[in-house]
Amino acid sequence: MRTDSRALLERMIQRIPSQQRRGRRWDAFSHRLEKHFGRLFSLLLELYGSNYDFLYFVEDLLFGMWNCCRERSAGLAEIDEIHEQDPSWFTRQDIVGAIVYADLFAGDLKGVQQQLPCLEELGITYLHLMPLFKAPEGESDGGYAVSSYREVQQHLGTMDDLRELAAMLRKRGITLVLDFILNHTSDQHEWARRAAEGDAYYQNFYYLFPDRREPDEYNAHLREIFPEARTGSFSYREDIGKWVWTTFNSFQWDLNYQNHEVFKAMAEEMLFLANVGVGVLRFDAIAFVWKEKGTVCESLPKAHTVIKAFKALAAVAAPSLVFKSEAIVHPDEVSQYIGTNECALSYNPLIMATAWEGLATRDPRLFRSSIIHRYYIPPGCSWVNYVRSHDDIGWTFDDGDAAMIGINGFFHRRFLNEFYTGRFPGSFARGLPFQENPKTGDCRISGTCASLTGLEKGIVMNDDQEISLAVAKIVMLYGLMFTLGGIPLIYIGDEIGLLNDYSYAADPSKARDSRWVHRVPMDWHKAELRHREGTVEHRIFSRIQRMIQVRKQESALAMGSLKVVDHGHPHLLAFVREAEDHRVIVMANFSDRPTWISQNDLLLMECPEGSVDILADAGLHDSLELAPWGMKWVKPPAS
Numbered sequence: 001m002r003t004d005s006r007a008l009l010e011r012m013i014q015r016i017p018s019q020q021r022r023g024r025r026w027d028a029f030s031h032r033l034e035k036h037f038g039r040l041f042s043l044l045l046e047l048y049g050s051n052y053d054f055l056y057f058v059e060d061l062l063f064g065m066w067n068c069c070r071e072r073s074a075g076l077a078e079i080d081e082i083h084e085q086d087p088s089w090f091t092r093q094d095i096v097g098a099i100v101y102a103d104l105f106a107g108d109l110k111g112v113q114q115q116l117p118c119l120e121e122l123g124i125t126y127l128h129l130m131p132l133f134k135a136p137e138g139e140s141d142g143g144y145a146v147s148s149y150r151e152v153q154q155h156l157g158t159m160d161d162l163r164e165l166a167a168m169l170r171k172r173g174i175t176l177v178l179d180f181i182l183n184h185t186s187d188q189h190e191w192a193r194r195a196a197e198g199d200a201y202y203q204n205f206y207y208l209f210p211d212r213r214e215p216d217e218y219n220a221h222l223r224e225i226f227p228e229a230r231t232g233s234f235s236y237r238e239d240i241g242k243w244v245w246t247t248f249n250s251f252q253w254d255l256n257y258q259n260h261e262v263f264k265a266m267a268e269e270m271l272f273l274a275n276v277g278v279g280v281l282r283f284d285a286i287a288f289v290w291k292e293k294g295t296v297c298e299s300l301p302k303a304h305t306v307i308k309a310f311k312a313l314a315a316v317a318a319p320s321l322v323f324k325s326e327a328i329v330h331p332d333e334v335s336q337y338i339g340t341n342e343c344a345l346s347y348n349p350l351i352m353a354t355a356w357e358g359l360a361t362r363d364p365r366l367f368r369s370s371i372i373h374r375y376y377i378p379p380g381c382s383w384v385n386y387v388r389s390h391d392d393i394g395w396t397f398d399d400g401d402a403a404m405i406g407i408n409g410f411f412h413r414r415f416l417n418e419f420y421t422g423r424f425p426g427s428f429a430r431g432l433p434f435q436e437n438p439k440t441g442d443c444r445i446s447g448t449c450a451s452l453t454g455l456e457k458g459i460v461m462n463d464d465q466e467i468s469l470a471v472a473k474i475v476m477l478y479g480l481m482f483t484l485g486g487i488p489l490i491y492i493g494d495e496i497g498l499l500n501d502y503s504y505a506a507d508p509s510k511a512r513d514s515r516w517v518h519r520v521p522m523d524w525h526k527a528e529l530r531h532r533e534g535t536v537e538h539r540i541f542s543r544i545q546r547m548i549q550v551r552k553q554e555s556a557l558a559m560g561s562l563k564v565v566d567h568g569h570p571h572l573l574a575f576v577r578e579a580e581d582h583r584v585i586v587m588a589n590f591s592d593r594p595t596w597i598s599q600n601d602l603l604l605m606e607c608p609e610g611s612v613d614i615l616a617d618a619g620l621h622d623s624l625e626l627a628p629w630g631m632k633w634v635k636p637p638a639s
Contacts, residue, residue: 005041040312048260065317068271083320091559097126097489109157123548128177145186149269166277175279183285207245274318364573383486392444428454472629589626610637
């Protein structure tokens with residue numbers, strides 16, 4: 001097949017006008033085409049090889065790739081060359097991420113430009129702007145119901161504003177990250193509207209059924225994603241008299257990737273965004289893109305084939321474009337999407353979930369187990385580690401992992417839900433349930449980092465000790481993300497301790513989605529307090545800023561070697577990060593009380609005499625004390 005694809009490629013290239021097939025841009029493109037086309041062809045053959053027009057489909061993709069390459073700006077072509085020489089640039093320790101809604105952060109895209117100095121002050125080099133494409137007014141799943149991938153929401157600005165922002169970020173050394181919502185579109189997207197009008201071509205872009213027979217056959221194997229929205233994964237549309245596959249919300253129509261025209265159309269949208277200046281695309285709901293009857297329709301083998309084909313296509317047309325997977329599935333399935341030929345970046349929901357579990361239990365064993373058994377990924381790839389995101393917290397740990405340390409996974413999730421909604425006696429958290437399912441007892445948790453760590457409770461009670469403990473928890477959580485290896489992602493607002501915003505309940509378009517409680521508008525008055533010593537905002541911001549500064553100086557904190565240290569302290573987590581002859585030992589106290597570490601324990605952790613606490617820039621003595629929820633980053637003397 002390799003020989004057949006090569007001969008095919010040679011014939012297709014001859015269809016490109018000869019005057020275009022010269023110059024530096026063509027030379028680079030043809031070199032990449034030679035390198036990647038065989039793999040791309042094999043992947044497409046697996047997906048769509050039975051179609052009568054398969055070769056025409058491949059040829060159309062080839063022409064689209066070349067047009068994308070030709071139209072890339074000089075700045076983007078330069079980034080392509082740089083990242084081809086350094087394809088794992090995102091594994092460096094100087095990559096620090098932030099995630100914001102443009103409107104909640106700064107009003108619109110031009111406002112984001114004006115506020116870039118604030119992000120640079122923090123040390124951000126990777127900026128994820130939450131969904132900003134055209135979406136229906138009212139309910140739009142926070143922008144994840146896309147009506148057009150080529151238009152920006154009107155209140156945010158224009159596509160030219162986005163291009164300008166992307167160029168400005170590049171000049172400042174900041175990578176632009178956007179969501180690519182590839183499982184579904186809004187029912188207001190042109191494709192969906194044409195389908196609703198009866199256009200057979202576009203009806204085949206989605207899953208439409210005249211009656212309940214096939215939906216019931218599929219539903220027998222599917223899990224409910226949004227049980228509060230509806231039962232099952234299908235919605236009846238009276239206006240067209242059909243059932244529509246809607247995994248998430250009734251206004252989000254799932255795309256039919258068994259139709260090769262859908263793949264081609266979405267490839268065109270992806271390459272358009274690459275030329276706008278996007279450096280990383282977050283592939284939303286990646287596990288759901290391929291459906292087959294009689295299966296759970298999640299993480300099927302051909303879902304991976306689709307993503308790999310997109311990657312091979314991008315490697316030719318826009319090689320600096322990086323994919324990040326968002327797969328909120330079983331931990332064993334999350335890692336299956338990670339690879340240099342698929343998604344080189346991946347969210348790490350297990351680390352997020354077990355970090356919060358450790359806060360509730362004051363016990364880091366499940367978190368420890370997660371980094372021992374489930375942290376390794378292939379070289380050249382990186383985790384994206386986060387404390388909070390725009391989404392809910394789901395308890396995605398493995399029941400087998402929990403059982404190994406004496407925890408019943410089902411009942412433990414019940415406890416965690418009670419704890420983080422404040423129902424459990426003595427809880428410090430002030431969160432809200434999301435998509436609570438009374439049939440299964442399952443739910444997820446909404447809330448800002450500050451409200452879930454006890455800062456809201458402390459402020460309401462005017463309890464200085466509770467406030468101090470909450471500040472320490474926030475800092476420790478982020479300290480873990482800064483040191484584990486991978487890209488740490490800061491949900492902007494956490495660095496100044498923004499609390500839950502309950503006003504969302506008064507907005508009919510948001511009231512049924514508790515996640516809006518933590519999608520908080522930036523409070524610029526509180527942001528100014530980050531410079532005033534003694535304020536809560538300063539206490540959090542200055543320590544997070546310091547950790548980022550130290551992280552960027554320590555090559556051991558890049559993505560790489562991680563070894564957990566055995567010890568006898570029930571509340572202590574300790575691990576070693578190492579790169580060549582550089583080493584940092586990280587210690588975290590999961591307790592409301594101080595933890596003492598003796599000289600012998602320090603030696604066990606490879607902290608000999610002369611070691612330095614690099615956060616405090618102070619030498620260690622014979623023993624050390626970790627404050628409640630405290631951290632130490634210790635650097636041994638050079639050997």
